[in-house]
Amino acid sequence: MLARTRTLAIVGVDATGVDVEVDIRRGLPAFTLVGLPDAAVREARERVRAAIVNSGFEFPLQRITASLAPADLRKAGPGFDLAIAAAVLVAGGQLEGAALERWWLAGELGLDGSIRPLSGVLAMAEQAGHLDGDGIAVAAANATEARLVEGLRVASLGGLRDLVALASGEVPRAPAPEPSPLRGGAPLPDLADLKGQPGLRRGLEVAAAGGHAALVVGPPGAGKSLAARRLPSIMPPLSRREAIEATKIASVAGRPCRDGTLASRPFRAPHHTISTAGLVGGGSPPRPGEITLAHHGVLFLDELGEFSRPALEALRQPLEDGAVTIARARGSVRFPARFQLFAAANPCPCGHGEGSPRCGCSPERIRAYAARLSGALADRFDIALGVEQPSAAALDGDPGESSEVVAGRVAAARKAQRVRLGEGRSNATMSDRDIAETAGLDRDARSRLVDGHASARLSGRGWMRVIRIARTCADLAGSRAVTADHVDEALSMRRRGGR
Amino acid sequence: MSAETESTGAAATDRRRSGPACPRCARRGFLLSNLAGRIERSVGERAGARARDLLALDDERLAAAIAPADWRRRLREAGAAARAAAAGPPGDRRPGEEAERRRAGAPRAAEAGRGGGGWSICAHSPLPAALDVLDASRPHALFGRGDRELLAAIEPKRAVTIVGARRAGPYGREVAFELGRALAGAGIVVVSGLALGIDAAAHEGALAGGGATLAVLGPGAERAYPRSAGGLYRRVLDSGAAISELPGAPPTFRWMFPSRNRLMAALSGLTVVVEAAERSGSLITAEMAGDCGRIVGAVPGPVSSWRSSGTNGLLADGAAVIRDARDALDALLGPGADPAPIxxxxxxxxxxxxxxxxxxxxxxxxxxxxxxxxxxxxxxxxxxxxxxxxxxxxxxxxxxxxxxxxxxxxxxxxxxxxxx
Missing domain, CATH: 1.10.10.10 (Winged helix-like DNA-binding domain superfamily/Winged helix DNA-binding domain)
Incomplete structure (x- = not known):
């Protein structure tokens, strides 16, 4: 007898439909699985057999062939268990197929017949919503995540036995286990912790308001990492669409959403020893890298000068496109990667800076380090800011402005950009054409730029960079026009050098 | 700014009035183009000294020495090319002349006439008096683009040549840039060779200082050499000039650079070497400057750096110590002299x-x-x-x-x- 059920497979950070066909005929007892299964999928045979028996069903001692279609898609992971087991039960005549066939089934089986949660369920549920069918049936622990997709029927299964109800037209609602107390949003660290340091605060605010990639250079203890970790707290909250995307990516990467709260702005701080594949994504099948995990959030590269050259070079194209395409012989996968880049570096290898009496670096080493820094992706940064350790007086003083206050200004500036440039755009993404049409430089600002071009070695690209930053300064000040003062501020914090 | 615009305008009218170099003098340039490959083989490794000796010969002797077999024909070709270049728009030419000109190394008619295009001057235009120090090896004519008046008015006391290594370090580039900027700001013409490294930094500095800068090129002034300096070349033309002893854009040979160096050395009263290794073209320029009685200065560098071994050597031999534009002005004009506040x-x-x-x-x-x-x-x-x-x-x-x-x-x- 032949039976067919449906499930979903993760490709990149999206899901795609997979048909499971099971054929049972007489012959020596055997269970074959075809359709490019990986090791975990092949092991499904053992789990399915044990789960069926332990749920009180009968495992047919006949020749069973299970096929996963499309056959050319490499299948990975344990998520096909439930659909295979269901098809075996339908083909063996133990369950009615008509209703079951219309559900998307996604779950891993335990040997006792329980259904275990998967990662990437939000992506599957989203895809199930687009495709035709009655709804998606998932493990009880995944049901909350699947319900984030509006208008989708979600069956929550506690064990394989719940398929009986599903097959008879009911929608089982097994209760979800208690979410782990470890999860649940710890509040974001607050900018008030950053004492003194007005320059660093200003740089952070401008970067957040305009979406500008920023590089902060200063000795250890200057508050670079402290500031970076507070960047998400001053960025505007994610829209629902953005939050769903971020949650979906987190889920695919193995951090499923258990309690139904959507992700807040991701903050990723990979260590500088990270490989290129780890940073931009890769492997086979391709897995998302740090830049995709930082989608709609912040990617913080501490010790920028220590990252491997190839890894940094690989960031160029995603920074430009907001996505990365990983090509493999079996097709390519596109990962979204629209993130705010924030990097920190020491001024010299020892960290104290060339001018400091405590610096023990030789000029050669300093020069080599400077060359590394200026080579490493430097042309992708709009803002470069030198910082110092805060003075004792500042550390002893009152806390600075809180994140809430700064976030308010940033949100207002972002709103102005949205009105001018369109949904989801920021000043950092202004094209030359946008600048010509909407930058709004007044007369003085223009002549200031011309002066800067003549004497401050401002290149063509640097010119555009200054206009973008100046526009953000004007937005933060709530000014319609970009004035000479805004241009001056932008000139002082723009990144130098490079082409 | 407006003063500069005026002077460019004045130069434009002047250019029309004074016309190109006379064919007799221009012939030398075309002859050198024509013989370029032969000269390269003839001077061999010792391009610096040999090329200078060769250039001291008159046209007939030069052609006979380099191309004994067919020197008369080559001389004729060069003469025809020079006459054709002087004759003006290509419409006036007889058929076949353009091809002949091309063979002789003249610029394509379209190139020569492009965008205000090239100009040439010769002893009768006249050439800058500064070049007289070259005696017999004085060029017969110069071919240029950009501000012709800048070259015509150049005085050794108002010009400084900045040269140095192509593979310059950040130190050398910074010093060259600042020298160029400060000197240009003081109204001094910055002369250099458009090469990568120090030369480019000096030109950039002069441009940033809002002053005039003169690029002296080996293989013709009609195009940037090296090609990667195209952007700089155009900016130099916007507010200065590029000149060469050779017309058009002939194929490039090594001997063209030391022979161009003698022009740089002669045009200014002071040659500053910013960074140079032990055996380098910049030292040839310094030697030539010394030979024509010009002042040689060098920027001190770390004794441990190969990039500064040449300049430190010059200093040991008695070159003027150049630490900044003030030192350069003192060397050029005497201590304390101040042409303009810097x-x-x-x-x-x-x-x-x-x-x-x-x-x-x-x-x-x-x-x-x-x-x-x-x-x-x-x-x-x-x-x-x-x-x-x-x-x-x-x-x-x-x-x-x-x-x-x-x-x-x-x-x-x-x-x-x-x-x-």
Whole structure:
């Protein structure tokens, strides 16, 4: 007898439909699985057999062939268990197929017949919503995540036995286990912790308001990492669409959403020893890298000068496109990667800076380090800011402005950009054409730029960079026009050098 | 700015009035183009000294020495090319002449006429008197693009040649840039060779200083050499000129560079070598400058650096020590002479305080704001203004340092620009 059920497979950070066909005929007892299964999928045979028996069903001692279609898609992971087991039960005549066939089934089986949660369920549920069918049936622990997709029927299964109800037209609602107390949003660290340091605060605010990639250079203890970790707290909250995307990516990467709260702005701080594949994504099948995990959030590269050259070079194209395409012989996968880049570096290898009496670096080493820094992706940064350790007086003083206050200004500036440039755009993404049409430089600002071009070695690209930053300064000040003062501020914090 | 525009305009009218080099003098350039490959083989490794000796010969002797078999034909071709170049628009030419001109190394008619195009001057136009120090090896004619008046008016006392290594370090490039900027600001014409490294930095500095700069090229002035310097070449033409002893854009040979170096050495009263290794073209230029009685200066560098071994050698041999534009002016004009102030514009209160803060070691906006007693926003604006005026530079990591430009002595409170 032949039976067919449906499930979903993760490709990149999206899901795609997979048909499971099971054929049972007489012959020596055997269970074959075809359709490019990986090791975990092949092991499904053992789990399915044990789960069926332990749920009180009968495992047919006949020749069973299970096929996963499309056959050319490499299948990975344990998520096909439930659909295979269901098809075996339908083909063996133990369950009615008509209703079951219309559900998307996604779950891993335990040997006792329980259904275990998967990662990437939000992506599957989203895809199930687009495709035709009655709804998606998932493990009880995944049901909350699947319900984030509006208008989708979600069956929550506690064990394989719940398929009986599903097959008879009911929608089982097994209760979800208690979410782990470890999860649940710890509040974001607050900018008030950053004492003194007005320059660093200003740089952070401008970067957040305009979406500008920023590089902060200063000795250890200057508050670079402290500031970076507070960047998400001053960025505007994610829209629902953005939050769903971020949650979906987190889920695919193995951090499923258990309690139904959507992700807040991701903050990723990979260590500088990270490989290129780890940073931009890769492997086979391709897995998302740090830049995709930082989608709609912040990617913080501490010790920028220590990252491997190839890894940094690989960031160029995603920074430009907001996505990365990983090509493999079996097709390519596109990962979204629209993130705010924030990097920190020491001024010299020892960290104290060339001018400091405590610096023990030789000029050669300093020069080599400077060359590394200026080579490493430097042309992708709009803002470069030198910082110092805060003075004792500042550390002893009152806390600075809180994140809430700064976030308010940033949100207002972002709103102005949205009105001018369109949904989801920021000043950092202004094209030359946008600048010509909407930058709004007044007369003085223009002549200031011309002066800067003549004497401050401002290149063509640097010119555009200054206009973008100046526009953000004007937005933060709530000014319609970009004035000479805004241009001056932008000139002082723009990144130098490079082409 | 407006004064410059006027002088360019004046040059344009002048160009029309004075016309190109006479065919007799221009023939030398075409002959050199024609014989370029032969000369290369003939001078071998010792391009510097040999090329100078060859260039001291008159046309007939030169052709006979280099191409004994067919020197008369080559001389004829060069003469025809020179006459054709002088004849004007290609429409007037007889058929076949263009092809003949091309063979002889003349620029394509379209190239020569492009965008105001090239010009040429010869002893009868006349050539700059500065070149007289070359005696017999004085060029017969020069071919150029850009501001012709700049070349016609050049005086050794108002020009400085800056040369150095192509593989220059950041130190050398910074010094060359600052020298170029400060000298140009003092009204000195900065002469260099458009090469990568020091030459390019010197030209860039002169352009940034708002002054005129002259690029002396080996293989013709009609195109940038090296090609990667195309952008710089166009900017040099916008506010200065490019010249060469050879017409058009002939194929490039090694001997063209030492022979071009003798022009650079002769045109200015002072040749400054910024960074040079032990055996390098820059040292040839310095030697040639010494030979024609010009002053040679060198910028000291670390004794451990191969990039400075040549310049430190020059200093050991008695070259003038050039630490900044002030030293260069002292060497050129005598101690204390001051053609024009090379100080920057007057500073306002905030500008002066900010400059003071950076001078005493504050490198970041926060440190500057504290040391100068300013709000962060004012400090940022003051830093930008000081950078624009050339007092400060900021590295790729956002750290501010002082340049060599001096602030004027504080005078009566005037319209300060440091605070704007």
């Amino acid at each position: 100080t920057g514009p007057q500073l306002g209160v905030e500008g002066a305080a900010t400059l003071d803060a950076v001078e005493t070691g504050a490198a970041t906006p926060d440190a500057v704001a504290v040391a100068a007693g300013l709000e962060l926003g004012s400090a940022l604006r003051a830093l930008a203004t000081l950078e624009r005026h050339g007092y400060l530079t900021c590295d790729h990591g956002g750290r501010w340092t002082r340049t060599m430009l001096q602030a004027p002595a504080p005078s009566a409170p005037s319209a300060g620009c440091g605070s704007r």
